[in-house]
């Protein structure tokens with residue numbers, strides 16, 4: 001029997017999604033459960049097993065040759081364990097072994113969710129055709145991943161490209177990671193909203209204090225809202241420029257809820273990049289919105305499994 005499919009898992013703090021994906025990135029079968037994120041580790045794992053059982057019970061399952069997992073981080077691909085910040089029941093949880101046990105011993109590839117999103121954008125999205133790219137998710141947190149030399153670069157533990165925790169403000173606010181002035185501490189959705197509120201912005205009658213509400217206010221001309229997005233864009237630009245200067249990327253792809261702000265974010269981001277990406281070899285760096293949408297995690301986990309020993313152009 002031909003094994004032309006892979007099983008993909010996208011594990012986050014809200015939902016656990018699974019799918020069977022073919023080598024064109026098409027999703028042939030889906031399963032999903034809410035993440036019981038507040039429960040103990042075995043209860044969370046039972047939700048993963050429920051998703052996998054729906055997949056393994058399908059006639060298509062015989063064509064599955066590997067499993068790809070994109071998980072909220074930190075992950076450790078070298079040990080096959082995960083410790084997602086927002087799933088406290090999982091600390092050094094042996095996810096790879098547990099998944100292998102319910103999938104008949106198939107090879108399992110584990111990457112962080114930022115790396116999975118990057119694999120998806122490189123395979124089918126905005127980073128397609130770019131051999132050197134940084135892809136980012138800017139939402140509740142700021143994650144990312146790297147394509148280098150035409151290949152996904154997960155790093156030894158599956159966390160490479162963690163741009164959210166590069167410091168861009170040496171004496172800046174403490175970050176939950178323990179450092180100071182991290183990109184995430186300035187550019188994540190909650191921090192954009194917090195800074196707008198601190199600056200005197202007030203929500204409308206609906207009381208919505210999300211970054212999306214700040215974006216709407218910015219679009220309507222609210223100066224404090226605009227300034228909060230400009231500051232976030234500046235932090236992102238500094239982090240992107242640092243990455244480009246280090247490893248010579250030619251595109252930065254940005255997805256996640258905050259990127260939905262569109263030009264409210266992208267216009268100041270392009271302006272700020274001119275201030276920070278100054279050397280000749282990074283001046284042509286472009287930024288683009290992500291294209292893969294909500295299936296990026298699943299498609300990216302599939303890509304990571306399909307490309308374990310080869311690059312994406314082989315697909």
Ligand SMILES: [Zn+2]
Pocket residue numbers: 164165166175176177178179180182184
């Ligand atoms: Zn940090």
